[in-house]
Amino acid sequence: MEHKVSYALYVLQEPVQYICLAFMATMYAIKIYQLMKKPGPPEKAELKGDRFAGSMHSLANVLRPWGMESTRNDLFFYAEFMIFHIGVALTIGSTFLIPLAPQIMTPLVTQIIMVFMALAFLIGLRRIYRRLTKPEIRIISSPDDYFAVILMTVFFAVGFFAMWLWLEGRPETGYMWLFFLMTTFFLLYVPFSKISHYVLYPFGRVMYGQIFGGRGVLNRNAK
Amino acid sequence: MNSEKNISEETMAEVANSPLEKQAEEQSKVAEKLGMPGERKWPTKTEFSPEMLAEMEKILPSKLNRIVQTSLAGCVHCGLCSDACHYTASIPDDKTLLPAYKADRFRKWYKSRYDWLGKVFPSFVGAKPLSKELADEMYDKLWGGCTMCRRCTFNCPMGVDYGMLVRAARGIMCQVGRVPQNLQDTVDTHYNHGNNMAVPRDEFIETIEWIEEELQSEDGCENFKIPVDKHGAKYILTLNPREPKYYPLTIQASAKVLNAAGADFTISSRYWDLTNYAMFNGIDPDAKIFAQWLFDEMKRLDVEYLVAGECGHGYRGIRWEMANWVGGVPFKITSMMELMAQWVQEGRFKLDKSVHDGKCFTYHDSCNIARSGGVLEEPRIVIRAAVNNFVEMEHNREDSYCCGGGGGALAMPEFAPRRIAAGKIKADEIRATGANVVLQSCHNCTDQLKEICHHYKIDAKVMNLAELLSEALVL
Numbered sequence: 001m002e003h004k005v006s007y008a009l010y011v012l013q014e015p016v017q018y019i020c021l022a023f024m025a026t027m028y029a030i031k032i033y034q035l036m037k038k039p040g041p042p043e044k045a046e047l048k049g050d051r052f053a054g055s056m057h058s059l060a061n062v063l064r065p066w067g068m069e070s071t072r073n074d075l076f077f078y079a080e081f082m083i084f085h086i087g088v089a090l091t092i093g094s095t096f097l098i099p100l101a102p103q104i105m106t107p108l109v110t111q112i113i114m115v116f117m118a119l120a121f122l123i124g125l126r127r128i129y130r131r132l133t134k135p136e137i138r139i140i141s142s143p144d145d146y147f148a149v150i151l152m153t154v155f156f157a158v159g160f161f162a163m164w165l166w167l168e169g170r171p172e173t174g175y176m177w178l179f180f181l182m183t184t185f186f187l188l189y190v191p192f193s194k195i196s197h198y199v200l201y202p203f204g205r206v207m208y209g210q211i212f213g214g215r216g217v218l219n220r221n222a223k
Numbered sequence: 224m225n226s227e228k229n230i231s232e233e234t235m236a237e238v239a240n241s242p243l244e245k246q247a248e249e250q251s252k253v254a255e256k257l258g259m260p261g262e263r264k265w266p267t268k269t270e271f272s273p274e275m276l277a278e279m280e281k282i283l284p285s286k287l288n289r290i291v292q293t294s295l296a297g298c299v300h301c302g303l304c305s306d307a308c309h310y311t312a313s314i315p316d317d318k319t320l321l322p323a324y325k326a327d328r329f330r331k332w333y334k335s336r337y338d339w340l341g342k343v344f345p346s347f348v349g350a351k352p353l354s355k356e357l358a359d360e361m362y363d364k365l366w367g368g369c370t371m372c373r374r375c376t377f378n379c380p381m382g383v384d385y386g387m388l389v390r391a392a393r394g395i396m397c398q399v400g401r402v403p404q405n406l407q408d409t410v411d412t413h414y415n416h417g418n419n420m421a422v423p424r425d426e427f428i429e430t431i432e433w434i435e436e437e438l439q440s441e442d443g444c445e446n447f448k449i450p451v452d453k454h455g456a457k458y459i460l461t462l463n464p465r466e467p468k469y470y471p472l473t474i475q476a477s478a479k480v481l482n483a484a485g486a487d488f489t490i491s492s493r494y495w496d497l498t499n500y501a502m503f504n505g506i507d508p509d510a511k512i513f514a515q516w517l518f519d520e521m522k523r524l525d526v527e528y529l530v531a532g533e534c535g536h537g538y539r540g541i542r543w544e545m546a547n548w549v550g551g552v553p554f555k556i557t558s559m560m561e562l563m564a565q566w567v568q569e570g571r572f573k574l575d576k577s578v579h580d581g582k583c584f585t586y587h588d589s590c591n592i593a594r595s596g597g598v599l600e601e602p603r604i605v606i607r608a609a610v611n612n613f614v615e616m617e618h619n620r621e622d623s624y625c626c627g628g629g630g631g632a633l634a635m636p637e638f639a640p641r642r643i644a645a646g647k648i649k650a651d652e653i654r655a656t657g658a659n660v661v662l663q664s665c666h667n668c669t670d671q672l673k674e675i676c677h678h679y680k681i682d683a684k685v686m687n688l689a690e691l692l693s694e695a696l697v698l
Binding site: 035036038039040041042043044045046048049058061062068069070071073077081134135136137139140141142143144145147191192193194197200201203204205207208209211212215216217220 | 594
């Protein structure tokens with residue numbers, strides 16, 4: 001199946017995305033530089049465990065729902081979390097595959113991505129509802145928290161319809177334009193938003209793992 | 224102190240053997256001023272003033288290490304910490320006790336200064352410049368609504384270290400004088416007198432001598448000793464000042480266990496206080512001074528192991544933080560909990576579990592010993608060796624709920640009602656075990672557990688592990 005698009009959409013899908021990606025990468029580099037300038041956590045005491053094993057254990061925490069009581073006791077929430085984030089990864093991945101490697105976007109691959117987009121959309125709706133209705137979540141929520149989850153939820157919906165029409169052999173539709181316009185906005189906005197939490201995630205998890213792994217609390221088998 | 228460091232062991236032995244010199248040394252023990260020279264009274268304040276807020280703005284950057292910055296910037300407000308905190312678990316109607324909410328009192332200020340979007344559109348990301356109202360909320364929530372137990376940290380997908388974050392905020396507030404008076408008095412007393420209850424050296428020595436006599440009056444303990452200032456011993460036992468002051472039997476129990484194990488130990492007559500309330504008020508220079516005193520005693524007495532008595536934050540302070548504060552330590556550090564477990568496993572004790580028959584035991588993991596300290600199985604080794612009937616609480620080891628007495632909470636009477644209310648989840652778990660003895664290894668936990676058992680009408684005694692083991696010893 002050939003997916004020919006206008007020059008204008010090509011510009012949006014490629015050069016504009018590259019420029020915005022470079023901007024995002026620059027912002028992240030500055031963010032990481034500012035963080036790394038700060039003194040790290042010292043641990044000069046004789047260790048009881050293994051700091052490296054602890055950090056690896058901690059990084060992989062996301063794959064162990066039994067690892068934290070907060071997820072152990074609410075596996076449904078954990079499943080939602082995983083599907084939502086897989087949906088994010090696949091949706092972002094598709095913005096690269098569509099212009100750069102459309103041959104990979106076979107009907108099967110596209111349908112799989114669409115399934116995750118649909119599920120992530122539904123989970124997004126539930127998260128918006130949860131944030132609006134649960135008093136303990138509402139009290140900690142800022143406009144950025146609402147905006148981020150609403151934006152992602154709309155992104156999934158737009159992406160889903162863009163993929164649907166893509167499957168029908170219509171690579172240039174209003175949905176596809178909107179999908180890539182939103183992607184552009186994301187690349188510019190995310191470094192400033194809470195959505196950039198994934199940049200801090202490895203730092204937070206590694207430091208946590210180093211401290212509590214070294215003290216023999218985590219990964220006790222590594223002692 | 225420096226001249227003492229230079230005295231060789233031979234000279235010390237000669238000094239000990241000369242009657243005149245011995246008398247002089249005895250007199251110097253009484254006369255020596257312990258603690259820092261002079262008296263310090265931290266200038267505490269009852270309200271935040273504009274000048275204090277301006278000063279806090281200046282201090283903030285110095286408190287932002289990599290962990291604190293990641294913890295301030297990394298929260299995604301997912302709310303998974305909501306069930307992790309003993310405050311929210313015990314007082315579910317007050318949503319302002321949610322860990323993320325409490326931390327946000329500090330985070331809002333941080334974002335107003337460091338978050339890119341927060342500088343331009345503060346309300347969009349929940350940023351707020353520091354104001355008296357925000358500082359008052361910080362004071363209320365971060366002194367009186369958090370024990371820095373890190374249970375929320377263990378349940379945070381992002382690894383936000385609330386303990387470090389709260390300590391940084393407390394340090395900033397304390398530096399400008401906004402610190403709970405009683406907590407700061409405890410630090411000042413330690414600073415001025417060398418221990419946090421201002422126990423004079425002669426009184427301490429007399430107490431130890433009296434405890435030794437009491438110990439020797441027990442069956443089978445006639446030859447047991449509590450050596451003070453013994454040079455070259457293998458272990459030096461550090462104590463919580465509550466022990467010589469209010470709980471001398473715990474020293475007696477520890478000494479009995481150490482003697483029964485055949486341990487070569489001593490206690491310093493100078494700096495023996497293992498507590499470090501500067502961990503709670505966030506003032507690192509003070510924390511370093513208190514740690515340095517113990518460090519110097521280790522060198523003065525040339526001891527191999529620094530042994531933490533049964534004290535939660537004291538254990539963490541010397542086991543994990545001391546090396547960071549003083550720049551590394553050339554000696555080994557352990558604890559009574561770990562030593563007792565090791566000696567049980569080595570078969571150094573003959574124990575009669577039947578002395579504890581008829582009683583049901585449970586164990587409360589101190590947050591600083593278990594979650595932040597890594598001493599998880601050792602207490603259980605001791606308990607299983609000494610009793611027949613031991614029941615774990617629903618949440619135990621690193622999942623244990625804080626009793627509510629951590630983070631210096633017991634030294635903040637203004638927050639006492641909230642502290643007792645926050646102990647409900649722990650009281651419920653104790654009650655569910657059916658235990659009539661709650662074991663623990665921390666003096667702050669002891670006091671809080673006693674209070675909550677009384678308040679929630681649980682008929683249970685609270686005791687530490689050395690007391691448990693000493694009663695089961697067959698000598």
